[in-house]
Amino acid sequence: MGLLRMLKNDKGGQIFLGVLVATLIAVPILHALPTDHPLHLSTYMVTLLGKYLTYALLAVAVDLVWGYLGILSLGHAAFFALGGYAMGMYLMRQIGERGVYGDPVLPDFMVFLNWTELPWFWHGFDMFWFAILMAMCLPGLLALVFGWLAFRSRVTGVYLSIITQALTYALMLAFFRNEMGFGGNNGLTDFKDILGFSLQDDGVRVGLFIASGLMLGLGYLACRVIIQSRLGRVAVAIRDAEDRTRFIGYRVERVKLAIFTFSAMLAGIAGALYVPQVGIINPSEFQPLNSIEVVVWVAMGGRATLYGAVIGAIGVNYAKTWFTGAFPDAWLFALGALFVFVTLFLPRGIAGLFKHSLLRKRAKV
Amino acid sequence: MKSGLLQRDRVFDFMTPKKVEGLDLKHGTVLYMEDVSVTFEGFKAINQLNFYLNTGELRCVIGPNGAGKTTMMDIITGKTRPDTGSCWFGQKYNLLQMDEPEIAQIGIGRKFQKPTVFEQHTVFENLELAMAGPKTIWSTFVAKLNGEQRDQLDQILAMICLTEEHSRLAGLLSHGQKQWLEIGMLLMQNPLMLLVDEPAAGMTHQEMDRTVDLLTSLAGNHSIVVVEHDMEFVRALNSRVTVLHQGAVLMEGSMDAVQKDERVVEVYLGQ
Numbered sequence: 001m002g003l004l005r006m007l008k009n010d011k012g013g014q015i016f017l018g019v020l021v022a023t024l025i026a027v028p029i030l031h032a033l034p035t036d037h038p039l040h041l042s043t044y045m046v047t048l049l050g051k052y053l054t055y056a057l058l059a060v061a062v063d064l065v066w067g068y069l070g071i072l073s074l075g076h077a078a079f080f081a082l083g084g085y086a087m088g089m090y091l092m093r094q095i096g097e098r099g100v101y102g103d104p105v106l107p108d109f110m111v112f113l114n115w116t117e118l119p120w121f122w123h124g125f126d127m128f129w130f131a132i133l134m135a136m137c138l139p140g141l142l143a144l145v146f147g148w149l150a151f152r153s154r155v156t157g158v159y160l161s162i163i164t165q166a167l168t169y170a171l172m173l174a175f176f177r178n179e180m181g182f183g184g185n186n187g188l189t190d191f192k193d194i195l196g197f198s199l200q201d202d203g204v205r206v207g208l209f210i211a212s213g214l215m216l217g218l219g220y221l222a223c224r225v226i227i228q229s230r231l232g233r234v235a236v237a238i239r240d241a242e243d244r245t246r247f248i249g250y251r252v253e254r255v256k257l258a259i260f261t262f263s264a265m266l267a268g269i270a271g272a273l274y275v276p277q278v279g280i281i282n283p284s285e286f287q288p289l290n291s292i293e294v295v296v297w298v299a300m301g302g303r304a305t306l307y308g309a310v311i312g313a314i315g316v317n318y319a320k321t322w323f324t325g326a327f328p329d330a331w332l333f334a335l336g337a338l339f340v341f342v343t344l345f346l347p348r349g350i351a352g353l354f355k356h357s358l359l360r361k362r363a364k365v
Numbered sequence: 366m367k368s369g370l371l372q373r374d375r376v377f378d379f380m381t382p383k384k385v386e387g388l389d390l391k392h393g394t395v396l397y398m399e400d401v402s403v404t405f406e407g408f409k410a411i412n413q414l415n416f417y418l419n420t421g422e423l424r425c426v427i428g429p430n431g432a433g434k435t436t437m438m439d440i441i442t443g444k445t446r447p448d449t450g451s452c453w454f455g456q457k458y459n460l461l462q463m464d465e466p467e468i469a470q471i472g473i474g475r476k477f478q479k480p481t482v483f484e485q486h487t488v489f490e491n492l493e494l495a496m497a498g499p500k501t502i503w504s505t506f507v508a509k510l511n512g513e514q515r516d517q518l519d520q521i522l523a524m525i526c527l528t529e530e531h532s533r534l535a536g537l538l539s540h541g542q543k544q545w546l547e548i549g550m551l552l553m554q555n556p557l558m559l560l561v562d563e564p565a566a567g568m569t570h571q572e573m574d575r576t577v578d579l580l581t582s583l584a585g586n587h588s589i590v591v592v593e594h595d596m597e598f599v600r601a602l603n604s605r606v607t608v609l610h611q612g613a614v615l616m617e618g619s620m621d622a623v624q625k626d627e628r629v630v631e632v633y634l635g636q
Contacts, residue, residue, distance in 0.1 A: 230494070231506040237483045237494055244481040247442060248495045248554060249469035250505070258502045 006228050016307035024213040028206050043202050050209035050277045052314045057216045057270035059297045059309035061263040064223045067304030070239030074291045075164030076267050078171050079139035081285035083268030088188035088281040090131030095192050109183045119181045135272035136265045143264030151253040165288050172286030187282025212273045219266050300342045302349025311350050395420045395588045401450030410436040412612035423584035425599045426592045428609035434592045438560045442475050443468045474551035478562040480543035484536030488527050491535050492518050495550035525549040540567035558588045565598040577601045
C-alpha cells in the first residue's frame with residue numbers, strides 16, 4: 001500500500017517502471033520468434049540490453065549519492081567492479097576441471113603462476129549465495145571504511161571527488177598485480193556455468209537479462225523509498241545546506257555514510273550481474289574514466305530524478321554501441337559534443353524536459 | 366603557543382585540552398563562557414571573553430565588524446573550539462566536549478547571519494526537518510508526522526506568518542520570509558536557548574516590528590542572544606546590551622547607557 005501511494009506522486013517513476021516491465025515481457029517474446037522473423041531479437045541484442053540494464057542500475061546508485069546527497073562520486077565504478085569480481089570468482093570456481101590445466105580447484109591463472117593452494121580469500125566462492133553476498137558486502141564495506149574516514153574529516157566537494165578517483169585508481173593498480181590473486185591484468189574470464197546452467201545457453205542469457213531488469217526495478221524502488229522518507233529529505237537538506245542540517249541536530253556524517261554505503265552495495269549488485277553477461281572482468285573496469293562516464297550518463301539523463309539516470313545510461317550506451325560500430329574514431333567527440341550540448345541547453349538533463357512541466361503543474365495546486 | 370596541529374579551525378576533540386576551572390554554579394544562569402580565547406593564525410578573534418546569560422533573558426550583542434560576535438556563536442554551537450576557557454550550558458553540559466548535532470539536540474538553536482533554509486524543500490518540509498525528536502538514521506527513515514506534531518507545526522507556521530506559503534519552495538520566499546522561516550525552524554527544535562545572528566537584515570520596517578514582537582514574546586520561555594547591527598532594532602528590543610570589541614566585552618548595560626558610554630562611541634566612531 002505504502003509503495004503504491006509513493007508511486008502516485010512519482011509520474012516519471014510510473015512511466016519508467018511501466019516501460020521496464022513491458023521490456024522484460026517483450027524481449028523474451030521477441031527473442032523466441034523464429035530467426036528469420038523481422039522482429040526477432042538476437043541473443044547478442046538481449047545480452048547487450050542486459051548489459052545496459054546493469055549500467056542503468058549503476059547510474060541509479062550514482063544518482064542517489066550525487067543527485068540527492070550532493071556527493072559527486074568519481075569512484076563508483078570501483079564498487080561496480082568489486083561486485084563484478086565477486087561474481088567472477090564464483091564463475092571461476094564453477095569452471096572446475098574444464099580449465100586448460102584441468103585442475104579441479106585452482107583456476108587456470110593460479111596454476112600458471114605455480115600456485116599450489118587456493119588463497120584464503122577464494123574460499124567460499126564456490127557457493128553462489130556467498131558470492132552474491134560478497135558482491136554486496138565487499139563494496140559496502142569499502143564504502144563504509146572509505147566514507148567513515150572521508151566524511152568524519154569533513155572532506156567535501158571537489159576534494160572528495162578527487163579522493164574517490166584516487167580510490168578507484170589505487171584499486172586498479174592493485175588488481176593489475178598478479179600477487180593479488182585476481183588474475184592480474186587478464187582478470188577473470190573463460191566462464192562456463194552459472195548455477196549449473198551454461199552461460200552460452202540462450203535461455204540463460206534471457207534469464208540474466210530478466211534478472212538485471214528486476215534488480216534495476218527493485219533498486220529503483222529501494223532508492224525511491226529512501227528519498228520519499230524523511231531521511232531522503234534530510235539528504236537533500238545536506239546537499240543544499242550542510243551546516244544548517246548539522247545545527248538542527250542531524251549527524252550529517254552518518255546520514256552520508258549510510259546512503260553512500262547503500263549506493264555502493266547497489267553498484268556491487270550491478271557489477272555482479274554485468275560480469276556473467278559480458279563474460280570477463282579485469283582491472284580496466286576500475287579505470288577512473290569509467291566512473292567519470294557514469295557521472296556523464298547521470299548528468300545527461302538528469303540529476304536527482306533516478307529514472308533520468310536510467311535514460312542517460314541506456315541512451316549514452318546505445319549511442320556508444322552505435323557510434324563505435326559506425327564511426328569508431330568519432331565516439332569520444334560525439335560524447336563530448338553531447339555533454340556540452342546537454343550542459344548548455346538541458347541543464348536538468350533529458351528527464352528535466354518533462355519534469356519541468358510536471359513541476360509547473362504541481363506548483364499551481 | 367600551541368603546536369601547529371592545534372592551530373586550526375577545528376581540531377579533534379581528544380586533542381583539545383580539557384580544563385574546566387572556576388566553574389560558577391550560580392543558579393539561574395543558562396550560559397557560562399569564561400576566559401574564552403580563540404586565535405586564528407595569529408589573530409585573536411576572541412580574547413579572554415566572559416559572558417553569562419540568565420535563564421529567560423533576551424540579550425543583544427553588538428560590536429563593530431571583527432569584534433568576535435559570530436565566532437562567539439561558533440564556539441557555543443560547537444563549530445569552533447576555543448584555545449582556552451570554558452563554556453557551559455546550565456550546570457550540566459560542557460559545550461566544549463560536544464559536537465554540533467549534540468549541542469542542537471540539548472536545546473541550543475542557531476540562526477545564521479545569512480538566512481539559511483533548505484531552498485529545494487517546501488516551507489512545511491523545512492519545519493518538519495527541524496522538528497525536535499530523535500534524529501538517528503533509522504528513526505528519521507521511518508518518521509511520520511503525528512497529529513500533535515502537525516498541530517505544533519501549524520502553530521509555528523502561524524507564528525512566523527507563513528501559513529499561506531506552507532507548500533511553497535523555501536527558495537522562492539523573500540529575504541525577510543526566509544529569516545522568519547529560519548527562526549521558525551529554531552522554534553521547531555524546542556530550544557532552551559536561541560542564538561539569532563542578524564535577524565533584521567534585509568527586512569522592511571513592518572517586518573522588523575513583527576520580528577521585535579516575536580523575539581520579545583519568546584523571551585521568558587527561551588533565553589535569547591541576538592547579534593545585530595541595526596541600532597534601531599536593538600533599541601526596539603529594549604533589553605540588556607553587551608558590546609564586544611576585539612574579542613572581549615567592552616561593556617554591558619541598557620541601550621541608553623551603552624550609547625552614552627565614551628568607550629563605545631570611540632569604538633564605533635573613532636576608527
